[in-house]
Amino acid sequence: MRLTNKKMKLVNRSAIATAALLALSGSAMGVAHAQEASGAPAPAGETAGDVQKVVVTARRREETLQDVPVSVTAFSADQLSKQGVPDVTALALALPNTTLKASRATNSTLTAFIRGVGQADPLAGFESGVGIYIDDIYLARPQAAVADIYDVERIEVLRGPQGTLYGRNTIGGAVKYVTRKLAAKPDVRLRTTVGNYGQVEGVATASTPISDTVRIGGTVARFKRDGFGKNLFTGAENYDKDVTALRLSAEFTPTPDLFIRIAGDGTQDDSSPKNGHRLIVGRTSGAPILSNEFDTRANLTKALGHDQEVTAHGVSALVEYRLNDQFTVKSITASRKDKSWAPIDFDSLQVVDMEVPALYKNEQFSQEFNLTYTGDRIAGVAGVYYIDAQAYNKFDTILAGAVPTSTFTSGDIGTKAWAAYIDGSYNFSDSLSLSLGGRYTVDKRTASIYRQIFLGAGGTPEMGNAAAIPFRTDTDLRSGLEREDKKFTPRVAVNYKLNADHNVYASYSEGFKGGGFDPRLNIVGTRIPLAEARRGYSPETIETVELGLKSSFNGGRITTNTALFHSDYQDVQIPGSIAIDTNGDGRDDSFAGVTTNAGKAKIRGFEFETVANLTRDFTLAGMYSYIDAEYKEYIVAGVNVASQRVFQNTPKNSANLRANYDIALPLMGHNGKISLIGSVSYKGATNQFETVSILDQESYKLYDASIVWTRADGKIRAGIHGKNLGDERYKTAGYLFPTLGNEGTLTAFYGNPRTVSATLEYRF
Template identity: 30%
Template sequence: MIARTYLFAGVAGLSLLSSMAFAQDAAPPPEADQTTQQPRGDVIIVTARRRQETAQEVPLAISVIRGDSIEATGNFNVVKLQQLAPTLQVYTSNPRNTSVNIRGLGVPFGLTSDGFEQGVGIYVDDVYNSRVAAATFDFLDVAQVEVLRGPQGTLYGKNTTAGAINITTNQPTFDFEGRAELSVGNLGYKQAKAAISGPLSDTVAARIAVAATGRRGTLFNTITDRWINEQDNLGLRGQLLFRPNDDLNITLSGDYSRQNPECCGTVFVRVGRTQRALNRQYDALVAAVSAANPGRSYAEPSRNPYDRLSDLDSSLNAGNKIGGASLRVKWDLGSGTLTSVTAWRFWDWRPENDRDFTGLSIVSRSQNPSQQDQYSQEFRYNYAGEKIDFVLGLFGFKQRIDTQGTEQQGADASRWSLSGAQATDPSILKGLTATNTQWLKSTSAALFGQLSWHVNDALTIQPGARLNYDKKSGFYQRIVTNGQGQQISCTPAPAAGSVLAAQCGVYQPQVSAPSDSAWNLTYDFNVNYKIAPDILAYATYAKSFKTLGINQNGLPLNADNTVNYDAGTVKPESVNHFETGLKTQFWNRRATFNLSAFRTEIKDFQATVNGGQFGTVRGYLANAGKVRSQGIEADFKVVASDRFTAYANGAYTDAKYKKFVDAPCPPELSGGTFQPANATPDYSQPGVPGALSPRQCDISGQRLPGVSKWAFSYGAEYNIPVTLLDKDGQVYLGVDGNYRSHWNSNASPSIYTEVKGYALTNFRAGFRGEDFDIFGWIRNAFDVNYIDLLQVAPGNTGLIAGQPGDPQTWGGTIKFSF
């Protein structure tokens, strides 16, 4: 024992020093069937209801993705996970501006604000991660990922209105074990993982995991002569388990991850006509800038986005660090289990962006670094009896975010943003700088619980409730200086046509300090009935909410150019959720088929409104009247034999704005002189230069952005037992793929931001034995051209930029365990 302890400690220390070590995520083994020799499906254990039970016993829609499936299919973070879970939508223009939605709901599509909550909670080993930036990091020693659909507030620490992603990592073991993995591929792809676990004494075990990923970028910047949008990730996790007896487990965990890529750039996609004067739209402005600068004629490196050529002239960076520590105590009291989870997490975001999406010097500098600290404490008591099960919990959360923003106008800004004689004077806007200082404080506390009453062997009635208190306060200050470094003031309003008026039309000083608090009581009610031993039917109603929001990135202006302080706070969302489902297993449990139907209605939906001009607020929150998401989901898996397995999942999602009468207008209805304030909005001249533009647009009935109506995923694997180099094992061939129908990439759906549907296919083939696996893989095998995200450039010039999805990639992976 002593020798093994020292061996483990020494190897663990080496693993921390070696970024080229290997790792393989462990997956829970299938449960052996003692009653028959016929093959049976895996019995998948989940903790969706904060207790261990099989996935088929849980009366809610849940997708369970095992660690080995994640790695075999190359889905190494939550962003990629949507290829396996059709009801999950993840879109990212950079780590901070990442949207994680389920069934089209969760966070408003567009620029992210610190002042609102996530509708999809991300949990790692019971710890809530408040920043969706965590979704962009590599999975590290993951055992299982559970995607729970629908409100989860009566079971989980932080209230979640759309669902939760519950990530479970491999835990320390008292049996010595190690796993290793190395992958290499085209585009300079390298990924290494390692995990080592074992005893330090009879009562203490430890586990250490490390992962490193690097890959050349997928876009080529012709200005810097470099590939951009690369991957450069490093992650570490260490865990200590103290088990003094069978009733008490104390786990201390710490993790650190960092990204340091040159990211995140875009390419030219298209130009769409707006209602701005024709000589003030993109192509005319490019011609004017070129004419004003003989010898510097501007042209995009390509107008085909799939040439993957960019010419961004501002610095790019997506420096991102996230980590923390947690202490989890589980104490079996005989009558039930008491769990305490104490956690601290931090997030350090160091971005640099090119906000004009061109090689012109319009916005020469744009960056909003942030630093976050969060603290959480959760207590849960789980009781399981013959007739009654229940979970009772207390949750406390405290968060502070500090942000320091800088945006600066460049040498071409006057020509681009001004008109008349002022457009010919670069000095008016060159060097004009907005410096933002802001902070957010957020406090939340909750009492929650859920009861399961087993009326008889078949019928269970399950009510739940949550009492929640939230308080948010913030501060925002923007100071504006001209090219000479002199601070400017826009109060009183400067004379029309003056240089100061032109500068104030781009950046205005502003100070705001929004604050609000609210109590909310929510509840849910579930009835489930076991029709047969392997057939479970259920129905759920949930009354949920997303807590109040504050606008933390500055406030919009009124028609008279004054600050609209009424927009400082945003009302909570009110959620009504209905769901029915059927969970079945048949063919001696070798086949699983689950079906669910849902309808979710949200009143006062918190939507992101994006400013169209460079100088207005980039994005702020506003309440849409009502949205609705409804649909049907189906999941099928079959273990036909020891040689063949397959799965197919599908989702139909109809997500719409039911009522949003004062939404921002899409680009084709923007840019012109505003229609009279009291006039009925006229939408009859989209894309007509010089036409009058509505002040707001009624987008009621239009589809929510970011969600496809149809989404499917599938996979299959076939193996043959062989002996190779005196090793018994299996030669196998696997395929997996996914399809998503078209969707819109703008908060107010636009004819210019419609993203075409696409289908991706991946293959893998290899040889595996008891303690090793060697395989080759090809992803996006048919090199399909598709778009990950489209963005409307500011200024209502009609420029649409975007990020193409990954091209065909291929490589090989070797894994082994010891």
């Protein structure tokens, strides 16, 4: 794999940062029972006969999945490998009431919703309702969070409010990457993938002990693919992929009770701009709708003179010390940065009609200390957490019209938050346990927002056009924007084992997400009172009651996990953009952010997951979920319009059925087995925004299949993977501004078409 100069800079940045932390550490001195062969999510764990018990750390300590009174699904590295899962978004097909997808016009920004709670807007100031964690490190921003899957031990997805167990409070749920600890012996792993659309990928991982107490390792990965479509105007690829990733780590065990890990990682995305498919004919030009949903005619190729580019890198230090058999203390220190150059052509035409060249920059520092206790009857965790994050974006809105205009918008949002949390369980008996938890959070936001309109369609001085003519300043709030939100959120759960095979639990939990400021705020155009603008939008809260049953049958060969939940969602934060008339001529000539707090919503749902090891070689697994999410109070201009609003990215029905059949098959003189894996996934009708529109997606099905041969010792694996074999075209996001510009903007983005790939893995 050949690395360009830019990618070498990425490697060097991560290596230097890791080396610095290594030096610091030197001075200061780790759904059910299922077989690894099954088509079910199943991390390695304890075994009972030929059936494994899945072990998770959802409560910051190791427990079997069937024992933990939390809605959680886990995916092992082996399962991810066998099914050829490309990135985190693909997990959503097997997850109840979960949406994970790339945000509109991006390849690597994540939009995540769990049980109706999430955040679709990636701009500064808007925190996700679903937390993404890498080894307990919270990612404050969604940019670069669509992570390719490599170097993981397992991925856990928790549903419902999370606050008493994790450093950062997340109101909807959490996706938790758990990376592999370095092996005690030299370990080298290679993986290569080739596929249609010119897909060529390679992942190389190596680690080795350099003494009895020190191990080092690293992974370099390259993911490249041609586009699913073409830019018919520039000749460039559309929906292509060009990503380089790196991870370096060192682990120290100076004593049997002390573990230290220093890690650094970096990602660079040099994919082409991702442009949408127009759903309407050009209003002025009559430009027709293209036949291929992945083709475009967009003409915007650069932002501030830069090609599309996303870079992200971070360093972390974990120090874990076991005081005795009961107590363990842990320190988690992390720093991350990312930058995105994003030329976004809203109208997807070769003319300048509605274009938004943008720059996003984010950085964060976090520190967590926690103490875990494990006794005969009592177990729990207590900790403190601090995060200091800065999110900045600036962009132009370039619009054609009778009088072409360019609007410059910048938003710089600071977050400083600290929290103290505790969660513990007490076993009254072998059958009955009670869990209590609480969290006190203080979120402080500061903001600087500026918006200025210029005459002409060539962009603004801030984005490279020095000749632009100033017309009007609509927002100048570069100082004085500050708010602080405080909240205590409890959690209580009762867990009762009817017998060794049936575990019933009931829980009550509260979630909280602080208020903030819309970085696209337009005071003049939307006539927002200055006092209201300075207050910003309010925190949102949720109260969730859940009843669950986790059961095993036939010695653990069949398991079922069922959950019923009901949530009261208050002051729901609804970021949005609306077309506005800034000069009073009766024609929309710009757009602005309007963030509101919908007063009340009710969310009710049902989730069912099962794994059935029908024979030693044949496994069926499935999932079905239902959710009824509706607004009860949504005030617009003094009127409750709740009956006219819907929940976005929350299909009522979702289902998945997976089958795995293993056949003993020696190959090239080596014993092994071939696995035949197939799945069908169903997603119900999905709304893209809070109002019904042409961008909404009707229900659809996806069919996947894999044929995988694994050598008996696990050192070689070869597979062929087919995704979306029915070549379903389904919308995942879009832009809806039909009144803006001369042509109107109504563009949609789509999920991947049919892909076929072959993968070879080798472990030395």
